[in-house]
Amino acid sequence: MPDSTGWYLAGPLIALALCALLAGVLRWALRRDTDARGETMLHALDRELNEGLGMLGEQDFGLLTPAVTADDEGTAADFRRLLHGAGIRATVAAAHDGRRLILVFPEELSRARRLINQ
Numbered sequence: 042m043p044d045s046t047g048w049y050l051a052g053p054l055i056a057l058a059l060c061a062l063l064a065g066v067l068r069w070a071l072r073r074d075t076d077a078r079g080e081t082m083l084h085a086l087d088r089e090l091n092e093g094l095g096m097l098g099e100q101d102f103g104l105l106t107p108a109v110t111a112d113d114e115g116t117a118a119d120f121r122r123l124l125h126g127a128g129i130r131a132t133v134a135a136a137h138d139g140r141r142l143i144l145v146f147p148e149e150l151s152r153a154r155r156l157i158n159q
Contacts (some may be wrong), residue, residue, distance in 0.1 A: 078127060102134065105144035108153040117141035129153050
């Protein structure tokens, strides 16, 4: 039987050390994108999108985000047609207080709001 000097542990130990190094680098890279409050940019964006929408309560729209509210069905339909004409997918949902919400996907939110506010 060959004399073992412990080299059979070298491979797994090197792999473990590289995994730990990679985890440290990823943790550092993901923590870099923080603002003054220590909030990541993704969390800050999510907070900003939902900050003005506290009036909606706990309504869940899945992947969609409210872009604008309308007081009646006609105005909501006009907003929806305007967005569809610009190639933005939109739908209308009812809020708890009876108003209509025009919902869009988050990646189209800023473009939709710019178009509506023109």
